Amino acid sequence: MNLKRLRIALWLLVGLVAAGLVVFLWKQAETEQPAFSQTSLGTIGGPFTLTASSGKPFTSAQLNGKPAAVFFGFTHCPDVCPTTLARLTKLRRELGKGDDALSIVFISVDPERDTPAEVDTYMKLYDTPVIGLTGTPAQIDQVKKQYGIFSRKVSQPGGGYSVDHTATVILLDRNGQFSSTISMEEGNEVALDKLRRITA
């Protein structure tokens, strides 16, 4: 008799826990809808606010609606940064879908030297649109963390400094979701395939 009551009580408890779990998961699914959606591959990306080369605030939402190739660098970088931007502008041209099909975005990892005006003159080297962004050191730290970017200042002999930094290009689809990456060592054919995929 007692045993039967206990069994019923236990079943009731199981039922309660299950119902609780359903409600909990339901609520979580509701709250886990960030404005700038997360990816199934992890948490690369996320909403950010930086400063455009015009000096005006620039939010990640302004990138939505168009796929983007995002590169982190600095304007005092003579080799890797101009090489990567040159490569991206060339790849976009080879894609043959026009400048509007893909945003090329440069985000500074050297906010101390890279004022919006500095970024603006740097972007004007290219005769094709490139979005140049900078921000406060805190804003840059946040966006670096969101995109898994490493950077570190290194003093140069004879004064000044250079910045070691992740040179991998991050590709976002038109909803701002992480799609894939383009590395320095990767061939242009592979890179073009990835760009075709996000601009399809």
Added chain:
Amino acid sequence: MLLIPALALLAACGQGGEAKIEVSDAWARPTRGDAPGAVYITIENKGGQDDRLISVMTDHAAMAMVHQTEMSEGVARMRMAGEINVPAESSIKMVPGGTHIMLEGLRTPLKTGDSFPLVLKFRESGEETVSVRVAEADEL
């Protein structure tokens, strides 16, 4: 009779025993503001002796140094390369993303279409001057 091959041998030795440096295809991308520039060159040693690039200078910049971009795990690091060995009968082509000559403290930003002289000092062959062409921003 013996003198002819001996002389020929001597001549060949003389030819092979000297470094013969030729520098070509020197170019840079344009720069803005006070940002440094990067020059890429091709060095050919057509001689039979090894040579070394020991220093670079130009009136156009306060400092010219051979730098090396190293990539590891996606992170680019720029470091001084020191002297560059140019072995006999070999050539070195500097390409973007690798070895380059960094110009720090440019007197004026580099403009597409401009050119300026760059002096390269080699241990064996002495000084070689090359004209650097400033290319388009998207040249690769």
